[in-house]
Amino acid sequence: MPTLVVIVGPIASGKSTIATGLAERFRARDRRVALVDLDELVETIGGFDGLSLEQFRQAQMVFGQLVGAWLAQGFDVIAHGPFFDHDEDQALLHAIPDGVVARRVLLRTTLAVALERVRTDPCRGLSTHPDLLEAAYERVDELLPTMPPSEWTFDTATTDAPTIIDELSRSILH
Secondary structure, X not given: OOOEEEEEOOOOOOHHHHHHHHHHHHHHOOOOEEEEEHHHHHHOOXXXXXXXXXXXXXXXXXXXXXXXXXXXXXXXXXXXXXOOOHHHHHHHHOOOOOOOOEEEEEEEXXXXXXXXXXXXXXXXXXXXXXXXXXXXXXXXXXXXXXXXXXXXXXXXXXXXXXXXXXXXXXXXXX
């Protein structure tokens, strides 16, 4: 049975870094793994600038289909993005094969750390705006009590990426 790892967290919490490092560990163990990022899928339709909520929901559904297709082909999948509320979670999981269980990782950090990370990352677009970033962090804090439970939660302001990747690799790939 393929493994599905879902990495969630607010903007600049380290999702891409952890997902990439974990995928490298899977591949080092000769596992076939698809690393899929909701942000990259949104870029295929023009990115977040001017994206309507309806278009974003459609992108989430397509993303879920992509995740399900890779799993159905026997690939492990590491998916990362903002899957915080019930609808986002359902869009992600609607096409996964029977028997596959999502193993969730929640990454947290402070708004101050996130602001510094986006300020020093030239590839960031809209997420560099402090008001948008603050609103995103407030949304995560509001939704935290109702989010699907995570097996692992890490504060990326206090725990570095190699340590997180080591712990996840030990737990998932044993």
